[in-house]
Every structure is written in C-alpha cells, then in structure tokens.
Amino acid sequence: MSVKTKTARWSYSKHQWLGLIGGISLLVWGLSGLTHIAMVLFGPQQAQFMPPAASVELEGARPIAETLAQQGIGEAVAVKTVPAAGGGVLWQVTGDPLTARRYFRPDNGSEVAGGDRAQAEFLARHYLATDRAITSAKLQTEFDADYPWVNRLLPVWKLEFSGDDGLTAYVHTETSSLAAVNNTTKNRLQSVFRALHTWEWVPPGMDWLRVVVIALMVGSLLALGLTGIAMLVTVRRKKRLPGARGWHRIAGYVLALPLIMFSASGIYHLIQSAMVPPQSNLAMGKPVNVASGKWPIEADWSLIAKERDIASVALVEGAAGQPLYRIGLAPPKGSMGRGEHDHGPAKAPAEHGMEGHDHAAMMAAQAAAKVPTTDAEIREARFAGIKPDGPAIYLEAATGKLVASGDKDLARAIARRFTGAPDSAVTGVELVTRFSHEYDFRNKRLPVWRVDYGAPISASLFVDTGAGVLVDRVADREKPERLVFSFIHKWNFLFPVGRLAQNVLVGAFAIALIGFMAVLGLRMDLVRRLRVRRDGQGREEQSGTAFIHK
Structure with a gap:
C-alpha cells in the first residue's frame, strides 16, 4: 500500500472520529465569535470623536499654588486643566487615584461641589450628543461583567440614561474620555461572548479545567483542518460528490486554512493567557510635591500664551524629581496632529531665556488628519488610534525657567x-x-x-x-503571541481595507465555516452514525475503504 493511500485512510478515519466534537466546537466558538463582530459593527457608538474643545486662559487667574495651599494639598498624583461645561477650563486635582477627582475654578480658586460627577455628565453628553435624563450615576472602582478589565481605565463614572435601550456610559474623567458605552443589546452579546467564547463562568479555582477543556475542543478544530487538508491533497475527485459531501469538500479548499488560522492562534492565546494571566498594567505615578511650585505661571500667562493656542496645563514630575509645568499646545483647528517626533521645548517667551522653533511652522509641517465625523469614520479612528496632539513646553514650577529636555x-x-x-x-x-x-x-x-x-x-x-x-x-x-493573535486570529493583516470591511470579511468567513463545515459536517456525521447503527461496523469499514479508492 502506497504512502499516499495510507495517509488518505488515516486522515479519513481521524477526520470522521473528530467530526462530532469538532463540529460542536466550531458552532460554539464560531457563533460566539460572531457576537464580538456584531458588537463592533452594531454596538452603540459615540457621536463625537474629539474631546470637548478648550483653550486655556489663565491671565489674571488665582495662582494654582495658592489654591492648593489653601486647601491643604501639598502633594497630588495629578494637577491639570480640563475642559469645563460652558467653556473654559477647571483645575482637576487627583489625590487617591481610585477616588473622585476634585475641581477648582481658576479665577478665584473656589472648589466645585460634586465636581467629578458633574464633569462625567458633561463629558458623557458631549460624546453621546444626548439630552436624555440620567437615572443613575455611580463611581465604579472595580471591573465587572458589564465593564470588564479589557477596558483598562478605573475609576469610571457609570451613567445610566432614561429610555428602553439601557444606554449606559462609562466616563473616565482623569483622561476626559468615554471609556465604554453599552446598551441592552451589547450587554447581551457580551454575555454570550463571555459564556461561550472565553468561558468566564468557570470558577477561578478551576481555571486549569477550563484551559484543558477548551484546548481539547479547539484542538479538535485544528486536527479537523489538518486532516481535511491531507484528504484534499491525497484523495482526488474527477467529479463532485452529490449533496452535502460535495459541498463540504468544495468548501474545504477555501475554508480549511481559515479554520487552522483561527484554531491554532486560539490555542496559542489560551496557553499564553494561562501562563501569564492578562491584567491591566495601568498605574499612576507617585504624588508630586505641588507645594514647591511657587512660581505663579498665571502672572506670566500673557507672555506664555502669546501667539499660541494652549490646550492644557499640568503639574508633572520632571526627570530629576522636580515639579514641572507641562504646557500642552493644540494642533491646528479642524485637524489632528500626529505627534510624530519629539520636538523638545517649543518656542517660549524671550523674557525667560527660552528659545525654540516656531509653533505654527512646526505644526504646519506635521501631517494633519481630518477630524472624523461620520459613524464609520469615528469607529475607524477609535481602532486606528488617531488622537489630538501637539508639542509641549516644560517650565520649572519653582522658578519658571525653561527645561531643556x-x-x-x-x-x-x-x-x-x-x-x-x-x-x-x-x-x-x-x-x-x-x-x-x-x-x-x-x-x-x-x-x-x-x-x-x-x-x-x-x-x-x-x-x-x-x-x-x-x-x-x-x-x-508576550510579544510573539500578541503578534499571532492580532494578525492570525483577528485578521489584522487586512488593515489596509479598513476596520469595517475587515470585520465584514472575518464575519463572512466565520459564517461560511459554520454553515459549510460545522452544519454540513455534523449532518454527514449523523448520517454516518445512523448508517453504522443500521448496517454494522463491518459495512462501515468497507464504505470507508471505498471512499478512499473511489
């Protein structure tokens, strides 16, 4: 018996043996995988991509150092300006990273009562463009089923809006961002994905069992794909077989490789996740000694802001541990800067001995991107990662001198x-x-x-x-697995066609796999089992030999 015939017989027998568990596995992970694509394509979408516009004007304002001293704040994890409802900015102060932020008015230093919740509501209405009533507002400091760890950002304000669709916004005020937006449909899809695709219902103490069972089931898919390819190579047909077997074989030429890609990368991801459990590595820095920021930046604001569009001011810790003012400059109106290079300090007032290149000329040289406005453009921008950005000036908070680095x-x-x-x-x-x-x-x-x-x-x-x-x-x-999972499992090699087309293509292949490989395969397996029960094992073996040599 030739090697080709032996290979054909072996692959056929194993393909049949794996048919039931593989078909069920393909239904489970194929259908649940489609729920993730459905969330991306049809889930609730923010109406605005850009954060609220804000131009910082601090001329004549009360020095932030005095405001913090009056409030007894000597150290803070973060002190920065953020857009305010109605225009202008507020000073946002972060003490404990997992508690609500505090807000102070620049003009007189007074604190905004309930400022963090008000800021969250302002941001949610901006991003969602809605005037619906908010029925519930809660500061969430832990991840849960509706807001899982993959969202990374904590704490967030969970804002529930009136209406039958269950619209819920998760707002991270520290970054002025919409961390997530859910509705009833998305919550249901997420539940199906967690239950059937990642099996998050398995108790933590039995995670090893989850890994073993999923590895065996998804491994059966990989084995089905490999034995199917072996059959396609070793068993040639002069004409198409009738019925389900013919369609199943034709589909194999197109779908065997995607099946192997999904299953092999899924197993790799499963094993890597078991060895290194995924977690959020987000961590804020240690508190900055804001009490040493004696130089009143507000006093020289007219010089600093001259011919500049300043988007933000923040107190940060410098390379030597000293407090610095970070003056963030805005990109041109109607565009989004890419921030492609480290430009060093931008041009600053000569009175402080600061020299540099002109901000306007530098920003004109940067590639500008059109601000996304349509639903499709916003979805694409969120996944591509286009973000407003400009260069920054660093000044010593104690003296006002320019920091060369x-x-x-x-x-x-x-x-x-x-x-x-x-x-x-x-x-x-x-x-x-x-x-x-x-x-x-x-x-x-x-x-x-x-x-x-x-x-x-x-x-x-x-x-x-x-x-x-x-x-x-x-x-x-971890990097090889991330590369494989991104390009082989999520098919991000299709990025040139755009996020929308990529998800449509992946979904189409998943549906084809479910229909031609799982449904037809399970039907063929059921017919075979009924025939075995009726005719006996010996006749089934003859049928197998006939299939190989037919």
Missing part, C-alpha cells in the same frame, strides 16, 4: 521610576502615535512613549508623559 527624556524618567532599572538597560525610546498588536486600542491613550528594556527587565513600557502614567507593560516573551 523634552518628552523623550521625561518618558525615560517615568519608565525608570516604574522599573527601577538604570538607563543603561534602555535599548530604545520612541513615540507611539497609532495602536498596534503590542499596544492596542484597549489602552485608549495616544500618543504615548514606548521605552524598550533589555535584560533584566526584558520588556517594553508605554508611558503617558502628560500625566506621568504607566499605561501598559509588555514582556518580550
């Missing part, structure tokens, strides 16, 4: 605080302006700085210099 040096210093590793271990520092397989859209922040470390850290840290925050940390050993 820029975001790149600060990024290195922030990473050093979270790792404790010397700068000699750093192998690279670069600005990240778009999401990728290593830094995906779930992190929600852009731009960020990527700091790569060699041994002993052997990881990449992603930091937000505007807030001194560690956004994510990815160990080198």
